[in-house]
Amino acid sequence: MANGLKRTPGFFDFIIIGAGVIGSATACYLKKALPESRILLIDRYHTAGAGNTAKSAALFRNFFSSRTNRLLAGSSISYYLEPGTKVQLDPTGYLWLFSKEQWNASRTAIHELDPEKNKFEILDRDRIADILGINYQAKGHFPDVNSGIFCHLCGSLSATALARHYASLFKSMGGEINFNTDIKEFIITGQNSCYAPWDNVFIDGIVDQKGNTYNAKEFIVATGAWTHDLLAPIGIASGILPKKRQLFALKIENNAGLLADSTSTIRPAIILPAGGVYIKPVFDKNIIIVGCADDLGQPFLMSDPEPDPLYFQRAIEPVLNHYFPELDFILSLKWAGYYDYHWPDMTPVIESVANLTWVGGTSGSGIMKADAIGRIAAARVQGHKEALLADGSKFRVSRLSLQDRDVEKEELII
Numbered sequence: 001m002a003n004g005l006k007r008t009p010g011f012f013d014f015i016i017i018g019a020g021v022i023g024s025a026t027a028c029y030l031k032k033a034l035p036e037s038r039i040l041l042i043d044r045y046h047t048a049g050a051g052n053t054a055k056s057a058a059l060f061r062n063f064f065s066s067r068t069n070r071l072l073a074g075s076s077i078s079y080y081l082e083p084g085t086k087v088q089l090d091p092t093g094y095l096w097l098f099s100k101e102q103w104n105a106s107r108t109a110i111h112e113l114d115p116e117k118n119k120f121e122i123l124d125r126d127r128i129a130d131i132l133g134i135n136y137q138a139k140g141h142f143p144d145v146n147s148g149i150f151c152h153l154c155g156s157l158s159a160t161a162l163a164r165h166y167a168s169l170f171k172s173m174g175g176e177i178n179f180n181t182d183i184k185e186f187i188i189t190g191q192n193s194c195y196a197p198w199d200n201v202f203i204d205g206i207v208d209q210k211g212n213t214y215n216a217k218e219f220i221v222a223t224g225a226w227t228h229d230l231l232a233p234i235g236i237a238s239g240i241l242p243k244k245r246q247l248f249a250l251k252i253e254n255n256a257g258l259l260a261d262s263t264s265t266i267r268p269a270i271i272l273p274a275g276g277v278y279i280k281p282v283f284d285k286n287i288i289i290v291g292c293a294d295d296l297g298q299p300f301l302m303s304d305p306e307p308d309p310l311y312f313q314r315a316i317e318p319v320l321n322h323y324f325p326e327l328d329f330i331l332s333l334k335w336a337g338y339y340d341y342h343w344p345d346m347t348p349v350i351e352s353v354a355n356l357t358w359v360g361g362t363s364g365s366g367i368m369k370a371d372a373i374g375r376i377a378a379a380r381v382q383g384h385k386e387a388l389l390a391d392g393s394k395f396r397v398s399r400l401s402l403q404d405r406d407v408e409k410e411e412l413i414i
């Protein structure tokens with residue numbers, strides 16, 4: 001090519017940028033629907049799921065106030081039960097603890113849910129005491145524990161195994177994958193008359209870090225937290241912004257408090273009523289993983305990717321010390337990643353401009369919703385109005401668009 005770019009052989013029907021759990025699931029369902037089409041999945045890393053998918057706590061829950069989120073997560077979980085051990089599915093439950101104030105604020109949403117259908121039970125303080133040796137007393141910033149919900153159809157899985165599961169299914173159907181390929185630029189055609197708005201502007205190709213170009217009829221951007229930085233320069237307001245999130249693995253020296261009975265087979269993830277602090281137990285490794293979802297003060301930027309021990313000391317440790325005063329632990333590992341948020345409803349986005357579709361805005365729950373999102377994104381690029389989800393339900397694809405958005409605000413947020 002005259003400008004020094006190297007055209008890679010072939011012309012693809014679809015190119016998907018981003019082989020995280022979302023791009024891999026999308027690639028898988030698109031190839032399944034269109035086995036004859038030529039589809040290329042690209043990622044800058046060496047394997048599928050190595051971006052924020054790998055940083056995730058990989059907890060899953062079907063427990064949301066929003067009907068849309070219940071559908072996306074519930075149907076995805078019904079699919080994850082199928083590969084089961086392959087994705088290291090561990091349905092140990094969620095124990096969600098509420099202060100009186102939080103309970104009153106969420107009461108309407110909770111009472112609209114069917115405990116039998118959604119497989120949860122409401123617990124009073126005594127029942128919580130049977131499971132956890134928790135300190136109930138309010139002090140300073142830490143509210144009293146008033147009630148809880150035990151969600152049975154929740155737990156954890158391996159997020160990287162899930163992404164690789166979709167990527168390998170995609171490959172086994174004849175899909176093509178290019179790892180170590182970092183897309184730097186979009187080639188946009190139709191601007192010959194210099195920004196005339198009646199030009200048919202579309203994406204002709206993409207260019208990687210080595211100057212190789214890749215051409216396709218349709219492009220799908222599934223780059224998670226990197227979406228804003230990739231699409232803003234070409235004039236697309238994706239509605240997706242990154243925010244740093246950190247996790248800390250604590251080696252448990254004594255289990256006092258975390259489980260009332262250390263022989264218990266109940267090992268739920270725990271959501272504490274203060275500061276958005278949550279705990280993922282990995283008792284067979286004698287560790288717990290703790291995180292926190294703070295808002296004000298945490299920038300919508302891909303700034304410093306390093307975890308900050310001070311953050312643990314200031315935001316998380318005081319909460320643990322309050323609710324589990326006898327718990328003895330050593331901070332053994334820490335890492336940071338990014339949520340890709342869509343505000344204000346914290347529900348995923350699937351939208352298109354010309355021949356480019358972007359899928360993201362998973363807002364901290366992309367692992368648990370990936371199967372449904374992949375199916376809906378694949379349906380959208382095929383021009384279908386509805387997607388068939390794993391549990392047999394039908395989902396109108398435009399509900400996740402920006403232009404015809406039809407989703408509810410989520411009340412049960414970590």
Ligand SMILES: Cc1cc2nc3c(=O)[nH]c(=O)nc-3n(C[C@H](O)[C@H](O)[C@H](O)COP(=O)(O)OP(=O)(O)OC[C@H]3O[C@@H](n4cnc5c(N)ncnc54)[C@H](O)[C@@H]3O)c2cc1C
Binds near residue numbers: 183224
């Ligand atoms: C600390 C933390 C805890 C979390 N806990 C949970 C949880 O418990 N449960 C849950 O459901 N979710 C959780 N999440 C959220 C979850 O990880 C995300 O929702 C999910 O991984 C999003 O998947 P994705 O495929 O969109 O993004 P990613 O996995 O980040 O994939 C995007 C891919 O795009 C690639 N890419 C980006 N730009 C380019 C480019 N220019 N060229 C080529 N490739 C590119 C990246 O390399 C990356 O592999 C957590 C996230 C974090 C950070």
